[in-house]
Amino acid sequence: MAHSLATYIALPGTTAEAMEHWHEVFGGELQIMRYGDAPPMEGMPFEPDPNAVAHATLTTPAGVIAGGDAMEDGNDYNVRGSAYSLLYTTDTPDEARGYIDKLLAGGGEIGMPFEQAPWGGWYGQAYDRFGVMWAFSCE
Structure with missing residues (x-):
């Protein structure tokens, strides 16, 4: 295996x-x-x-x-604010924005706007309605 x-x-x-x-x-x-x-x-x-x-x-x-x-x-089970997040790397900024939009439409909220990062790529964060942080990244 x-x-x-x-x-x-x-x-x-x-x-x-x-x-x-x-x-x-x-x-x-x-x-x-x-x-x-x-x-x-x-x-x-x-x-x-x-x-x-x-x-x-x-x-x-x-x-x-x-x-x-x-x-x-x-x-008191803490999801949001815990030490973990899920990092999803996409091929294009538009693809990442599409996933972020779906999370927001499902009751989520922006943690960090998805925009060009200092290292030249793109990065942003969204919390889904369950409190899980989704980080999105692409070149």
Whole structure:
């Protein structure tokens, strides 16, 4: 089997909605498995909600995003303002702007305007409605 590397995100109960939104924005192939769809797992340290996402993958032309619903208690699960973001490199500025526009239309907001960067390329950031920061870059 060839090695691969995917981004994995645990969201606070919104993984299915986020993955479906990202599928609309970026295209690709989406697979979602909920705990209720999985065979019984002996020795599980918790009883998961059968509707919670156990594992999801979105295979896009640019790479793979995987994730699942976080099993955290409470509402203090921090997505926005955490140390991670997703960097999406495109061939043209217009392509990046198109993805940013789709994220904004889906309830997101600009984090940093997409414009020419000091190093000569293009760069900008948008937060989607789930609080995930998407950074966009192109030459």
